[in-house]
Structure formats: C-alpha cells, structure tokens
Amino acid sequence: MTLTDLRYLVALARERHFGHAAERCNVSQPTLSVAIKKLEDELAVTLFERSAADVKITDIGARIVAQAEKVLLEAGQIKELATAGRDPLSGPLKLGVIYTIGPYLLPHLIPRVHEAAPSMPLLIQENYTARLAESLKRGDLDVIVVALPFEEPGIVTQAVYxxxxxxxxxxxxxxxxxxxxxxxxxxxxxxxxxxxxxxxxxxxxxxxxxxxxxxxxxxxxxxxxxxxxxxxxxxxxxxxxxxxxxxxxxxxxxxxxxxxxxxxxxxxRRIALAWRVTYPRSGAIDVIRSAILGSPLQGVRPVTR
Amino acid sequence: MTLTDLRYLVALARERHFGHAAERCNVSQPTLSVAIKKLEDELAVTLFERSAADVKITDIGARIVAQAEKVLLEAGQIKELATAGRDPLSGPLKLGVIYTIGPYLLPHLIPRVHEAAPSMPLLIQENYTARLAESLKRGDLDVIVVALPFEEPGIVTQAVYxxxxxxxxxxxxxxxxxxxxxxxxxxxxxxxxxxxxxxxxxxxxxxxxxxxxxxxxxxxxxxxxxxxxxxxxxxxxxxxxxxxxxxxxxxxxxxxxxxxxxxxxxxxRRIALAWRVTYPRSGAIDVIRSAILGSPLQGVRPVTR
DNA sequence: GCGATGTATAGTTAATCTCTATCGCAGACA
DNA sequence: TGTCTGCGATAGAGATTAACTATACATCGC
Structure with missing residues (x-):
C-alpha cells in the first residue's frame, strides 16, 4: 500500500470508471487496474464491483476510500509544513549570549531582528560561555554570541566585531x-x-x-x-x-x-557568532549578524572577513 | 514521498541513529540514509542535523515527523478497516423482497438471520419485481427475493423454493x-x-x-x-x-x-434469490438462503440445485 | 451473433529500491 | 599528533516494482 495506490483508489471512487480515473491520475488504465487489484489483494477485501455497465464501490470500499482521503490529506499537510518551514527566517531561533554582551547588545538587536525577520521570534538565554557552548552542542541553542577564542568540535564561528x-x-x-x-x-x-x-x-x-x-x-x-x-x-x-x-x-x-x-x-575582545556546522538555517544567522552590525554599539569595529 | 519513507523518517526521529533506525526498519543503513536524503530533497528542507556525535532533528523536522506519525496512524486504520470488513457477515445487507412474499417470509427470516449473523443488520425494502431489479442493479439493494423467471443482465439468480x-x-x-x-x-x-x-x-x-x-x-x-x-x-x-x-x-x-x-x-411459483454477479459477499447470501429454507413456510418445497 | 465499451492480462521497459562494499569525516585516545 | 573507531554518505550492482503498449476477455445492446 503506497500513497500512490491510495490516490488511484480515491480517483476511482470519484470517477467510477477505470479509464477516466486513470486519465485523471495521468496513468494508463492498466496501471490503475493493477494497482487497485493489488490493493484489494493486500487488504483482502473487494473494494469495487466491476461490471460492464459501471463500477460500484462496496460498503467496505467506501469506508476505506474515506480513510484513504484522510491519509492523503494528512500527507498533503507534510508538504505544506515543508513549504512553510523552508524559510530559514520563519520559526523561533534559540539565541545564546554571554552575560557581558547581553545587556548592551540585546536592546538594539531585538527590534532589528524583528524588523528583518518578523516571523522569527528569538528565544534568548544569557549565560557563561561554557554553558552556552554546551547548550549549543546539545541543540538547546541554535546560535550563540561569544568572545573569541572559542573552539569547539562541530562548532563554527564567525567574528562579528x-x-x-x-x-x-x-x-x-x-x-x-x-x-x-x-x-x-x-x-x-x-x-x-x-x-x-x-x-x-x-x-x-x-x-x-x-x-x-x-x-x-x-x-x-x-x-x-x-x-x-x-x-x-x-x-x-x-x-x-x-x-x-x-x-x-x-x-x-x-x-x-x-x-x-x-x-x-x-x-x-573579538565577539563572534557560533553555531553547529550542521545547522541548516544559515539565513537566520546572517540576519543576526546584520542586526548586530546594525546596532549602535559604542566603540566597536566590525570584522570584515 | 512514500509511506515507507515516512516510516523511515519516524524511526530515525525515534532512534536518532541511522544504523539503529535502519535495523528497526529491517533495512540497511544506506537504504535509510538515502531515503531520508531523498525526502529532504523532495521537501527541500533539512530534517536532521547529522554529525559524528549524534543526529539532531530540526524544528521543522520535528513538526514533519509529528505529521508523518499522523499519516502512518491513519494509514494503519485502513488495514484495520479492511480486517473488520473482511467478514461478509459484518455490515448491513440491503435486502429486497416482493410484496407477495414479504409479509409471510420476513417474520421468520429476520430472527434467523439475526441469529446466524448478529452483526449483519438487514435493511429491507418491499416492492415490485421491476423496482427491486432496478435498485439491485443500481446498487441500492444487495440481494432480492423474487419469483422466477427473472432474467437481468449482470444479475444471477438462485432458486430457493x-x-x-x-x-x-x-x-x-x-x-x-x-x-x-x-x-x-x-x-x-x-x-x-x-x-x-x-x-x-x-x-x-x-x-x-x-x-x-x-x-x-x-x-x-x-x-x-x-x-x-x-x-x-x-x-x-x-x-x-x-x-x-x-x-x-x-x-x-x-x-x-x-x-x-x-x-x-x-x-x-419458484422463488429465488438474485444478486449482481459482481457482488462479493456471497457468504451473506448463503446466510439468507439458509434462513429462508429454515423458515416454516407452509407448503413450500426446497429447490436443491 | 457482432460491434462497442470497458476491464483484465501479458510482456517489455524503465525507474526505483535495496543491497554490499567502501569512502570520508570527526572525535577519542594514547 | 597520529591512529583508531564509530557513523553517515556514496558508488555500483542486482532485484523489485511500476509503468507502458498491445491485446485478450467479458458483457451488453442492437
């Protein structure tokens, strides 16, 4: 039983005609015929009564088709979720900042990030470098703002200022x-x-x-x-x-x-962003970096790499 | 995206380890690796962060896994429905009877059917032969009790008494x-x-x-x-x-x-059962036939074919 | 009976899935 | 710092499955 089979099933239930259903699915009639037969064998029930006159769905068939529609609907939701989640600027970003930066940076950073990425709320944690590093590696944080040197396996850093x-x-x-x-x-x-x-x-x-x-x-x-x-x-x-x-x-x-x-x-001191090499939302990191550089921090010099 | 892919996905989300997840799915590790990669490509999102240390699920990945679990659950319901529907004696049977039989047969028939097939409620219609035939062919009825001769394309009959x-x-x-x-x-x-x-x-x-x-x-x-x-x-x-x-x-x-x-x-007159050749619940028909023959109808002679 | 319509089957090709073998990377340890 | 080890990715081969075209088969209407 595959999702394709279920699509064929639903199409046939709607069309009540193998040829038409196949056409709607952009496959040949035998393809659909075989798929339905395979499904019937697998489930060991008769889903349709075929006759020369027309195709009738059985009671159990109707119930299964209804369920198949539910499955396809839920499966469609996966694609929707993926589309929605494709934007690295959507969804919360877990940000860690060391104690000696947070109070001076965050008041500037937050509105700038909110403007650049309105659907990316920041979940912020202030802590010591060591604690932040731990959380970052564990996945409890996505990006951290720390002072260099900062070397951790699996973590990359980018100097900011x-x-x-x-x-x-x-x-x-x-x-x-x-x-x-x-x-x-x-x-x-x-x-x-x-x-x-x-x-x-x-x-x-x-x-x-x-x-x-x-x-x-x-x-x-x-x-x-x-x-x-x-x-x-x-x-x-x-x-x-x-x-x-x-x-x-x-x-x-x-x-x-x-x-x-x-x-x-x-x-x-040289302040840098750090994240897991594997972290996929690089776009989000770019936003953070830009927001930091756009913040009016007294006396700092941007690091152009 | 197939149901198999989703099963791999869910397994990996649970195990956080490609090898273990593969084992649980009874496939090789590369199979699971490739399937996950394929899914990620298809959805154009990163579902997992792989590193030497461990496998982390991304936020969007977690949401998609939750949805995948829902899909698999609903898909499982299909098998359950099929299992439940496999019994021809489960689910309502739409029975038609001609006017000149109904009043004398049904009072005997109904308790007997109920005893032989407790989970097969009868939905009964009394009508003229022509109307019954029409409903039968349309699928509004499953079996009818009529007098012979009764010849209709796509309909088979079996004399009862x-x-x-x-x-x-x-x-x-x-x-x-x-x-x-x-x-x-x-x-x-x-x-x-x-x-x-x-x-x-x-x-x-x-x-x-x-x-x-x-x-x-x-x-x-x-x-x-x-x-x-x-x-x-x-x-x-x-x-x-x-x-x-x-x-x-x-x-x-x-x-x-x-x-x-x-x-x-x-x-x-010769009374017979009639149903669509394609009707799959022959077991249900047997029950009806037996119940009729078990009914104390005065003067009738069973037809043994 | 014969043609029309519609589904099932056969046989072939193509895609895909899965396997084994192996690579490559990164962290751990001496 | 080099080696070892665990783990995921990749490559290539083989098997399975899915799809197609062509055609057979069944049924109904004329």
Missing part, C-alpha cells in the same frame, strides 16, 4: 587627568572583577598579567554583573575594566564615573 | 366440497386479483389463461395486497388464488375462509 576595553574609575580619580591608561597600571589599583566563569574576567586578567598572580589589590565579585560593578565603582569601591559597549554609552549621563581608553596597543 | 398455489374461497362456498380445484374453473368465479406490476397477478393469470382475455368475472384491485384480498374473500366478494405460504397458515384460525389445492399439475 572587535570591542576595545576601557578603564572605568570614579569621577575625580587620580587617573582622570590621563587621556589614556597603560594596562600595566591596573595592578596598582583596587580592580573589581567578575567572578570565575565569565570570559571577560579572564580577558581582563590577560590584559594585566600582574593582576593575576599573588595578592593583588583586585577583588573578585562572584555572582556579580558589569552593571553591579559599575555602580560599585561609582561609589569609589575601586576601578574596573569594561568593554566599550558597556562603558561608552554612559558619559554625559553619569557624572560619578570617568571612562578612559587604554594606551596602544589597545586591548580588545 | 417452489410454492404451490391455493384457491381461497369464503367458507360455505360451492367449491368447498371439492378436495382439489381445476385451474380452468377459475374463469367461472369472480376472481380477485392484485394490480398490475405484481408478478403474482401474472402468474395467476397464466394458471388460468381464460381469465386473461375478454370480460371475465375477475376484478383487479389496484394498490391492494394479498391480505386485503383475503379479507375481501372472507366477506364473500369473490375467490382468489394465493401462494401456499399466504394461504395455508390460516385454516383453523379463520373460519370464514376455505383453502383448496389445485388439481395436478399443481401450479406453483
């Missing part, structure tokens, strides 16, 4: 007089850092290797966020390093804080 | 003294006859050709029935001829009427 780091200090801080700050000086100040697991913490420590070892002045704030740290800096608890997208939007709006760039070579 | 004719007269009638009545004498009496269209009318007239021609004493009662005529005979309106099944049950119960057989050669 570079983002310079800034020094954030309370207004009136001694360094305020300097246009730019040398990275090495971070070791001299009470540096507020995110907790372990945040890749940004590691990147900051990489900028200032002195800070890492021994008993520096830095304080690690577990369970904190860049925003919390920023508030703490404003109260004079210390200084910190922020990515430009988190640091730059505020001056003019916050008289308690001062932002300074680093001396060259300016430290920065 | 012979039924002798009786003369019915009012009690105290002059012929009451005779043990048997000669057919020719019918022309001498006021003979009450059914209206045109009743085959029994013609059969009676055949018994007594004298009655047919000219201005006899017979009276045709259009729109009447054997029962009506019997009542009329009881009131002395005339005599009549009845089939034995209609005439014999009453003596002892009706002191107003007298029944006499004919002289040899005793006239009779």
């Amino acid at each position: 570079d983002e310079p780091f800034r020094v954030l200090m309370p207004a009136g801080h001694a360094w305020e007089k300097d246009e730019r700050i040398a990275a090495a000086r971070l070791a001299e100040a009470p540096l507020l850092l995110l907790g372990a697991g945040n890749c940004f913490r590691d990147q900051v420590l990489e900028v200032c290797p002195m800070c890492r070892s021994g008993e520096g002045l830095q304080r690690t704030l577990e369970g904190s966020s860049l925003e919390t740290i920023r508030h703490m800096v404003a109260t004079g608890a210390g200084i910190t390093v922020l990515p430009s997208s988190a640091a730059d939007p505020l001056p003019g709006g916050n008289s308690l804080l001062t932002v300074r760039p680093f001396e060259a070579p300016e430290p920065f | 012979d039924e002798p004719f009786r003369v019915l007269m009012p009690a105290g009638h002059a012929w009451e003294k005779d043990e048997r009545i000669a057919a020719a004498r019918l022309a001498e009496a006021p003979l009450l006859l059914l209206g045109a269209g009743n085959c029994f009318r013609d059969q009676v007239l055949e018994v007594c050709p004298m009655c047919r021609s000219g201005e006899g004493l017979q009276r045709t009662l259009e729109g009447s029935s054997l029962e009506t005529i019997r009542h009329m005979v009881a009131t002395g309106a005339g005599i009549t001829v009845l089939p034995s099944s209609a005439a014999d049950p009453l003596p002892g119960g009706n002191s107003l009427l007298t029944v006499r057989p004919f002289e040899a050669p005793e006239p009779f």
Whole structure:
C-alpha cells in the first residue's frame, strides 16, 4: 500500500470508471487496474464491483476510500509544513549570549531582528560561555554570541566585531587627568572583577598579567554583573575594566564615573557568532549578524572577513 | 514521498541513529540514509542535523515527523478497516423482497438471520419485481427475493423454493366440497386479483389463461395486497388464488375462509434469490438462503440445485 | 451473433529500491 | 599528533516494482 495506490483508489471512487480515473491520475488504465487489484489483494477485501455497465464501490470500499482521503490529506499537510518551514527566517531561533554582551547588545538587536525577520521570534538565554557552548552542542541553542577564542568540535564561528576595553574609575580619580591608561597600571589599583566563569574576567586578567598572580589589590565579585560593578565603582569601591559597549554609552549621563581608553596597543575582545556546522538555517544567522552590525554599539569595529 | 519513507523518517526521529533506525526498519543503513536524503530533497528542507556525535532533528523536522506519525496512524486504520470488513457477515445487507412474499417470509427470516449473523443488520425494502431489479442493479439493494423467471443482465439468480398455489374461497362456498380445484374453473368465479406490476397477478393469470382475455368475472384491485384480498374473500366478494405460504397458515384460525389445492399439475411459483454477479459477499447470501429454507413456510418445497 | 465499451492480462521497459562494499569525516585516545 | 573507531554518505550492482503498449476477455445492446 503506497500513497500512490491510495490516490488511484480515491480517483476511482470519484470517477467510477477505470479509464477516466486513470486519465485523471495521468496513468494508463492498466496501471490503475493493477494497482487497485493489488490493493484489494493486500487488504483482502473487494473494494469495487466491476461490471460492464459501471463500477460500484462496496460498503467496505467506501469506508476505506474515506480513510484513504484522510491519509492523503494528512500527507498533503507534510508538504505544506515543508513549504512553510523552508524559510530559514520563519520559526523561533534559540539565541545564546554571554552575560557581558547581553545587556548592551540585546536592546538594539531585538527590534532589528524583528524588523528583518518578523516571523522569527528569538528565544534568548544569557549565560557563561561554557554553558552556552554546551547548550549549543546539545541543540538547546541554535546560535550563540561569544568572545573569541572559542573552539569547539562541530562548532563554527564567525567574528562579528572587535570591542576595545576601557578603564572605568570614579569621577575625580587620580587617573582622570590621563587621556589614556597603560594596562600595566591596573595592578596598582583596587580592580573589581567578575567572578570565575565569565570570559571577560579572564580577558581582563590577560590584559594585566600582574593582576593575576599573588595578592593583588583586585577583588573578585562572584555572582556579580558589569552593571553591579559599575555602580560599585561609582561609589569609589575601586576601578574596573569594561568593554566599550558597556562603558561608552554612559558619559554625559553619569557624572560619578570617568571612562578612559587604554594606551596602544589597545586591548580588545573579538565577539563572534557560533553555531553547529550542521545547522541548516544559515539565513537566520546572517540576519543576526546584520542586526548586530546594525546596532549602535559604542566603540566597536566590525570584522570584515 | 512514500509511506515507507515516512516510516523511515519516524524511526530515525525515534532512534536518532541511522544504523539503529535502519535495523528497526529491517533495512540497511544506506537504504535509510538515502531515503531520508531523498525526502529532504523532495521537501527541500533539512530534517536532521547529522554529525559524528549524534543526529539532531530540526524544528521543522520535528513538526514533519509529528505529521508523518499522523499519516502512518491513519494509514494503519485502513488495514484495520479492511480486517473488520473482511467478514461478509459484518455490515448491513440491503435486502429486497416482493410484496407477495414479504409479509409471510420476513417474520421468520429476520430472527434467523439475526441469529446466524448478529452483526449483519438487514435493511429491507418491499416492492415490485421491476423496482427491486432496478435498485439491485443500481446498487441500492444487495440481494432480492423474487419469483422466477427473472432474467437481468449482470444479475444471477438462485432458486430457493417452489410454492404451490391455493384457491381461497369464503367458507360455505360451492367449491368447498371439492378436495382439489381445476385451474380452468377459475374463469367461472369472480376472481380477485392484485394490480398490475405484481408478478403474482401474472402468474395467476397464466394458471388460468381464460381469465386473461375478454370480460371475465375477475376484478383487479389496484394498490391492494394479498391480505386485503383475503379479507375481501372472507366477506364473500369473490375467490382468489394465493401462494401456499399466504394461504395455508390460516385454516383453523379463520373460519370464514376455505383453502383448496389445485388439481395436478399443481401450479406453483419458484422463488429465488438474485444478486449482481459482481457482488462479493456471497457468504451473506448463503446466510439468507439458509434462513429462508429454515423458515416454516407452509407448503413450500426446497429447490436443491 | 457482432460491434462497442470497458476491464483484465501479458510482456517489455524503465525507474526505483535495496543491497554490499567502501569512502570520508570527526572525535577519542594514547 | 597520529591512529583508531564509530557513523553517515556514496558508488555500483542486482532485484523489485511500476509503468507502458498491445491485446485478450467479458458483457451488453442492437
């Protein structure tokens, strides 16, 4: 029993004539004859009474034809589903973003994605890189926004933008007089850092290797966020390093804080999209990338690959 | 897209492993691989993300698999319907009976059929032979009970029983003294006859050709029935001829009427079943035949063919 | 009976399905 | 870093099935 057989069956039930039904199915009359006979043999019931005068459907035949129509209808739905699902911009996209990007990127990203792909709702999760990577590999996420380096088997990445780091200090801080700050000086100040697991913490420590070892002045704030740290800096608890997208939007709006760039070579992080090599909705990824690049993130430089 | 493809699809969605899914489907892994690929090409969507680690179903894939399961379920119903419909004794049987048999046969027939085939309800129609024949050929009836001769293209008949004719007269009638009545004498009496269209009318007239021609004493009662005529005979309106099944049950119960057989050669009618050559439920017909022969019809002789 | 109509069958060709064998890729492990 | 292993994809051969054309067969109407 194949779907083709069922189509023949339904056609014959409608036409009550092998020749006409065959024509409607674009096959020859013997083809249809044989198919119906095969079906009857397989089901071990007589579906039609054939006579010279006409073709009559049996009671059981009528019931089976009705069921066959249902099957064909449901089968047709598969094609409809496929057509609807063919558009990579239709259907929800599961997006993951690291904690140190989300709050600054998402407010810009979301309306842009919604405009570019109205029928692609975003299901967003913020988390640490490691957690995002896990979810991505498991299939719980489709695309993630992370900082490079990011190497995972089966995962491809595409750099989107570079983002310079800034020094954030309370207004009136001694360094305020300097246009730019040398990275090495971070070791001299009470540096507020995110907790372990945040890749940004590691990147900051990489900028200032002195800070890492021994008993520096830095304080690690577990369970904190860049925003919390920023508030703490404003109260004079210390200084910190922020990515430009988190640091730059505020001056003019916050008289308690001062932002300074680093001396060259300016430290920065490279933000990238990552997805499974096998992920088929590349169009959706393109939309995300464009939306990110279209977002007014302070100080970032697009990476043209 | 075939039902087999859908089975492969569903198996793979369950197993998430081409090899295992193939095994479950009793095919080789390449067979399943190719089938899935073919489906994906045909639907122009990616149903699964394959990687070395595992097989992930895409969102659209999951929706299509759900639909495929629905299709397979409905397709399975076809087999169930066929199995249920395979029994010729299941499902209603449309039975036609001529007017001059119905009232005497059906009260016996129905309980017997119900006993022999409890899940075969009878849909019964009483009518003239011509009308029954028409319905039978159209498919509105499955089997009819008629008197022979009955020749119709595409229709086969099977004689069931012979039924002798009786003369019915009012009690105290002059012929009451005779043990048997000669057919020719019918022309001498006021003979009450059914209206045109009743085959029994013609059969009676055949018994007594004298009655047919000219201005006899017979009276045709259009729109009447054997029962009506019997009542009329009881009131002395005339005599009549009845089939034995209609005439014999009453003596002892009706002191107003007298029944006499004919002289040899005793006239009779041959009752038969008729159905379309193509009608597939021969088992149902056998049940009807047996039920008729098992019915206590007065004076009838089974026809063993 | 004979022709017309309509379905079934025969025989052939073509498509398709399925198989075995093998490739190629990616992750795991030493 | 090289090798091993598991797994899906691919290639080519063989078998099955589906379709066609031609024709046989059955039935009914004339």
